[in-house]
Amino acid sequence: QSVLTQSPSASGTPGQRVTISCSGSYSNIESNALNWYQQVPGAAPTLIIYDNNQRTSGVPDRFSASKTGTSASLAISGLRSDDEATYYCASWDESLPGPVFGGGTKLTVL
């Protein structure tokens, strides 16, 4: 059971816009930066969004993110086949203390 909650799956067709959500609590998402990782099968995770809504270098502006209170979301517009991956949210949790991850959302591009 992950501290941050994500839907296990999401899907969309090429060109579509999809949103992946992440929910937590005051001790993690509401109090600290929220980050997003992309993991394609067989590879290590890569940081794509940090500090709630900042894209890392090289991440296209099709990827955007936001945070409100204890929830956050990652939006991918103009969906492409190479966006197919598992996406994880992560935040520092003051109650542990330490980083916590969501369970991951597997995105399928139909």
Place this chain on the structure above:
Amino acid sequence: QVQLAESGGGVVQPGGSLRLSCEASGFDLSRFGMHWVRQVPGKGLEWLAHTSYDGSFGYIGDSVRGRFTASRDNSKNMVFLHMSGLRAEDTALYYCAKDQFAGVAVVDAAFDVWGQGTMVTVSS
């Protein structure tokens, strides 16, 4: 090129010990906190341990507290995960990861560089 390379994984019996290593290159390791994260194949990510930029303090996850510790040798560009009392449920791919930002009191979950991982299998 900024890189991390883990090693030291393998098969170990329940109750045994193992030390994982992470060699850093392409950046000044002494400026950054470092973390260990594991992933059971087909499952999600679990953060395990942190060592501060100078090794003076660290955080440890609940599931491994008292059994795992993280350490580092900045002079050798190395980070370590010392594991003892290993259990079947510790079987996973173990990654080391670098804090995105340098600093003394970075409290964040932004890891901008990851290694390729080293597999640990706990089995008799």
